[in-house]
Amino acid sequence: MQTVEKALYLLDFFDDKHPELGLSELARLAGMDKATTHRMLTALARAGMVEQQPATRLYRLGATILRLARIREATFPVTALLQPILEALAAETGETAHASLQAGPSLANVGVVESARSSRVFVEPGLKLPLHATASGNAFLAFSDPAFVAHVLAQPLAAITPDTITDPAALRERLAIARRDGFAHVDQGFEVEVYGIAAPLFGPGGDPVGAIAVATPTHRMTGELSGKIARAVMAAAVTASRAMGGEPPQDYQMRLERNAA
Amino acid sequence: MQTVEKALYLLDFFDDKHPELGLSELARLAGMDKATTHRMLTALARAGMVEQQPATRLYRLGATILRLARIREATFPVTALLQPILEALAAETGETAHASLQAGPSLANVGVVESARSSRVFVEPGLKLPLHATASGNAFLAFSDPAFVAHVLAQPLAAITPDTITDPAALRERLAIARRDGFAHVDQGFEVEVYGIAAPLFGPGGDPVGAIAVATPTHRMTGELSGKIARAVMAAAVTASRAMGGEPPQDYQMRLERNAA
DNA sequence: CCTTTTCGGTTCATTATTATCACCAGCGGT
DNA sequence: ACCGCTGGTGATAATAATGAACCGAAAAGG
Structure with a gap:
């Protein structure tokens, strides 16, 4: 499941100093092809793990993460x-x-x-x-x-x-x-x-x-x-x-x- | 990236009432093969999205989710x-x-x-x-x-x-x-x-x-x-x-x- | 003002990955 | 000893992911 790991690897580049990242930037950081990165981001977005700002087209961490964290913390x-x-x-x-x-x-x-x-x-x-x-x-x-x-x-x-x-x-x-x-x-x-x-x-x-x-x-x-x-x-x-x-x-x-x- | 979506789909079965799930149970819920489910879980575990209790071998949501939620909430x-x-x-x-x-x-x-x-x-x-x-x-x-x-x-x-x-x-x-x-x-x-x-x-x-x-x-x-x-x-x-x-x-x-x- | 670069995104032939089935070992109950 | 369950694994068949080239738009640079 290398595909899954690569996709989740993208999430690691979001941090306090880089809360929003663009497609090309993220592809560069992860050392992956732009097409691949884009496909992975859309997959992550469909699951709500990231979300795309309509105006800037930048990606950021999504609300599913908050949801899952609430479950984990509640249990x-x-x-x-x-x-x-x-x-x-x-x-x-x-x-x-x-x-x-x-x-x-x-x-x-x-x-x-x-x-x-x-x-x-x-x-x-x-x-x-x-x-x-x-x-x-x-x-x-x-x-x-x-x-x-x-x-x-x-x-x-x-x-x-x-x-x-x-x-x-x-x-x-x-x-x-x-x-x-x-x-x-x-x-x-x-x-x-x-x-x-x-x-x-x-x-x-x-x-x-x-x-x-x-x-x-x-x-x-x-x-x-x-x-x-x-x-x-x-x-x-x-x-x-x-x-x-x-x-x-x-x-x-x-x-x-x-x-x- | 259907593989990524399927893997993330597994996370949806963890909730307040089912904070820990076994391999077979998860495979049944998701309607996927046990082998596939297992590989996806190990991929998720490597990224810290789930973690496996050593004693019971049950899976639960991992600490990476807390980490990402903190970043999202901080920003x-x-x-x-x-x-x-x-x-x-x-x-x-x-x-x-x-x-x-x-x-x-x-x-x-x-x-x-x-x-x-x-x-x-x-x-x-x-x-x-x-x-x-x-x-x-x-x-x-x-x-x-x-x-x-x-x-x-x-x-x-x-x-x-x-x-x-x-x-x-x-x-x-x-x-x-x-x-x-x-x-x-x-x-x-x-x-x-x-x-x-x-x-x-x-x-x-x-x-x-x-x-x-x-x-x-x-x-x-x-x-x-x-x-x-x-x-x-x-x-x-x-x-x-x-x-x-x-x-x-x-x-x-x-x-x-x-x-x- | 025109050129060049960069951006996000898409395409399609190539290629690598993943799904599946059968199987194994271990455990609890009968 | 057996049954049915569990978590987990390996080899082959089937499917999915990859990446260079390309597009239009928007900045950056001259």
Whole structure:
């Protein structure tokens, strides 16, 4: 079903900064033929996944997405559950907190609470977080099935910033440390001047389903602050996992206590 | 791109009452082969549009939908704009108010505020409203492009309840009346014991983009109440259209005043 | 003012993809 | 041990998607 995946791939180019895209532009971005792109867009439009502005002929995300999101949220209200936890985490740490859930081969941001400080990290709503370059992704990978990790590491790791770790062996070391500590930290691996600290969210089977993270301007980060945030993030992750009906593995709670000491 | 449409069609079977579906069940509902369904589901899962519960192997709507909805809402915040208008409308009429937007060949519910009464109409979040059977759909059609209306009426009109109007000619008459009055009313055309009154939402070009409606238990409906609700719904529709950056056609405002008299 | 480029969109022969059937393994009930 | 269900898979037949060229319209450039 490569056709379906290609069509859905088009949706990935709509973001906060590019809410509306033209046919040629979208074809160029996706590296597909214009005719193919047009056919896929009409198919998406028939399903309401995108809609075309009659005046400008530009495409944007459609109302079906809102409809499906309402159903998902009505039946599995994760974002509503995460919001107060993120608010508490942002208040406690004084920094921007955000949560993300696994969506195929990456994490999808599903909640942000910005810090009250004037100098703070902004996180675009609906941002896609690569597993290898972000603290959230690393926290997720650190507790993921080894086969899945191997699959992720087998693919080329894009250098998003100069500091992104692109060497699989080096990343494995970081993941081992994250697994030992119960949290991951990544300095400017995804955005320059942003330091992320994240812990995994666990599902009912003890498998990671997402991550919860705090993003701090790199210049403000110190060893002391790092420890404080790590403890807060891990506690929030445990709270959030349980709120969503999940359960952290038995040994995860121990890690938290060890870290607190 | 029939493959894409078929794959997206699978998403339509997830609703409030069926948040998780199995492979065989989904194949049966969609009338597709199990192997085909499975491949489509894996394609959808790779894009994060659905996700599979590891324990039960059931599928449900995925986190990508939440991600895309956040982007759409961050860039075109319709549901946030509609919510207070629906609240005011529900308060004013004492009945359940809801709004929907066009999503392909039907309307997608994107907001509900329930009445405070103990006897009230429930509207499932994310409900798909057929154009021919609902007040919202009729209001939308009444102000739609004639070619689009012809296209909708050319297809078979499903009898959802015994009272659903399935005759194209009869529906055209209803639409003409709705166009004259500025609002549509449908008694038990979609759900038994539910009486709907709706007015269209207009986009920047004066074209309808959705509808706003009030749903009342049929037994409570009287001529007097009907008139009161119709006026409130039309006023709310004009307010909402403008809030979304749209503009009702010049003559629509006149209809509202005529109706008030 | 004329030319060139770009836009959205369409066409049709070529080519690659997808649908289908039969089948497998596992589970719960009888 | 069996039946009927489940999720899932593989090879062949049938169908669908692809892409270069093309169109008219609208900007951009001289």
